[in-house]
Amino acid sequence: MALKITVIGTGYLGATHAAAMAELGFEVLGLDVVPEKIELLSQARVPMYEPGLEEILQRHVAGIEGSSGRLRFTTSWEEVGEFGDVHFVCVNTPQKHGEYACDMSYVDSAFASLAPHLKAGSLVVGKSTVPVGSAARLAGTLGEGVELAWNPEFLREGFAVSDTLHPDxxxxxxxxxxxxxxxxxxxxxxxxxxxxxxxxxFPTAELVKTAANSFLATKISFINAMAEVCEAADGDVVKLAEAIGHDERIGKKFLRAGIGFGGGCLPKDIRAFMARAGELGADQALTFLREIDSVNMRRRGAMVEMAREALGGGSFLGKRVAVLGATFKPDSDDVRDSPALNVAGQIHLQGGQVTVYDPKGMENARRLFPTLAYADSALDAVRGADVVLHLTEWQEFRELDAAALGEVAGERIMLDGRNALDAVAWREAGWTFRAMGRPRA
Structure with a gap:
């Protein structure tokens, strides 16, 4: 008999996992404690932007014309317990307020609510990113005849559907x-x-995700540290990255210097990893991650100072600043811990008149930073600006017409915080162009 699968928590991870399991041919029941989420998903709609996700939901959500009907959603723990053979727990583990450690309350609550309704022989599978040692503790909360497994997720926002259906x-x-x-x-x-x-x-499975994210963060902050050195020595971090990227031991990926990483996973995961290592008495093993975090945050301030210098080195008061990008990365609407919005917010707090445009993140950005100004297009954001900051590397921004933007800009000054634009093309269009870690001309 075919396995029946449930997914506990239908946020970014859970909604994607539920849809992918239905795509793989399983009957799936998703649960959330927020009725509004369930109502939205039952209409094959999602509260976030993730390429390809709504299309899969349309193919499988019960009640949608032409769908397979394999995917349903509920708020009932009893229904989930009765339905499922394998239960995936996909709830969030955010950073605790005022601490580095992660907040396990959502995971603990999910296990406590699920456990009384599980059938003997069920398998509960944790996918949430948790501190090492959590699985052994949580296994003890499940009833007799119920097993636990841990199956960490490695989703990249913008590629989550593919990462679930075709994982590396x-x-x-x-x-x-x-x-x-x-x-x-x-x-x-x-x-x-x-x-x-x-x-x-269990412990190794729990460590894989945090170890992978820590390595990735280290690589990003390493090249950003090299950008700082290049700025001091008048070197070119892009050429430096190209040269060291040819070394097979290093590789080319994630060696693009800029304003650093953000989002809902990488920053909080490395901080939670440090906190857990301290609890285990292994804090010295991860002290380097403090500097990784520090380098990452420092690059945001460096972008603010680059903008100040481009405007003459004085105050931002009365200056019009266009910010291209609000999300922490392209192909997402996620603005959590976004370096782009952090830079925009810092400049705004220092008196700058900041106007932001992003292809997908405008609504979320407005909620987080309601005092910033927002434009409906890159052209409108740049209109009358004294300086333009490119802070999220959307394809749309790489394809901008530099000459057309120059016609509406107050001053033709472009600062590339992602080292993704064609410096030659912008300079040929009459722009003063600067990028992080690169020579001025």
């Missing part, structure tokens, strides 16, 4: 052959396509 690896922390067998059945499609299936114990 599947990691499962298990304590029995039966749990491994069930998860091999769940992921038979991707494994059949060649996705590696890595079987570990």
């Amino acid at each position: 690896r599947i990691v499962v922390g298990v304590e029995s052959e039966r749990a491994e067998k069930l998860l091999r059945e769940v992921y038979a499609g991707p494994v059949g396509e060649g996705s590696p299936f890595v079987v570990t114990d």
